[in-house]
Amino acid sequence: MCPPSAFGSSDNAATPIPSETLTSAVPSTTISKAAFELAASLLSPAILNHSLRVFLYAKILAEKTSSAYFLEPAQLDLLFTACILHDIGTTNQYDGEQRFEVEGADAAVGLLEQYDIKGKDAHDVWVAIAIHTSPQIAERISELAKIVRLAVLFDFNREEGFAEAVKNVDLKSLRAERENEMPRLGIEKVLGDAVVAQALKRPRKAPPASWPNNLYRAHLAEPEWKGVNKGF
Incomplete structure (x- = not known):
């Protein structure tokens, strides 16, 4: 199996083709x-x-x-x-x-x-x-x-x-x-939301005493909160 060959092809948030600034760091x-x-x-x-x-x-x-x-x-x-x-x-x-x-x-x-x-x-x-x-x-x-x-x-x-x-x-x-x-x-919100979204589907992905669990519990306590997850 080879790594994917095209940028921005397969996740829920489309990724633009990386700029020269990004690729030059690789x-x-x-x-x-x-x-x-x-x-x-x-x-x-x-x-x-x-x-x-x-x-x-x-x-x-x-x-x-x-x-x-x-x-x-x-x-x-x-x-x-x-x-x-x-x-x-x-x-x-x-x-x-x-x-x-x-x-x-x-x-x-x-x-x-x-x-x-x-x-x-x-x-x-x-x-x-x-x-x-x-x-x-x-x-x-x-x-x-x-x-x-x-x-x-x-x-x-x-x-x-x-x-x-x-x-x-x-x-x-x-x-x-x-x-x-x-x-x-907005990395803090994007990352926190991504971890919580997975945990909502599979709570076992946020086991007790873990950082994902901190985010998951914070979301469950205030599901209406729209800012950066308070457990971040």
Whole structure:
């Protein structure tokens, strides 16, 4: 099975053909291009932009810590795949029985296996995606999971961990530049609504003591609320 070959083809929110600004952020390797093509074909513009910003923040983290995930092209592929697909489980294509993080992790491994990436490398990507919403666990279970987690938090204006690792970087200017290139487009509402929509169909996708459950319970408490989910 090959990755989808056309952008904007198969989810509930049509994704326009990515601009040169978006595609220029993608590492020029077969695996990274395939991961981006899959993401761009399914994710809404808001979540695609978020995922690319997360990668660019993660790349800076990896660079500043002299990580192999920046220094080695094969490892950079793993970092990109983990970042660009970390929310792919919110899409219709990967709306399975498990919570969205696990479905996304499975999808990423499925793509990597097409390119003979297996074993520890595939497992590390799986873990980074599966627990990216798990505070204090993602930061300690593996280097890749920590980088992805801190980059995700930074994109949601939480600088703990990130700021310490990238000293001497103007974080305000960094965030403004990335968001100018890849606008937020209401990511908090779009992502929260996507997770809740899945949970409403399959409550088991929002198990107790999970981030999806926080969103699900907040929605059930105030189903008429139209703003950003209060459990976000």
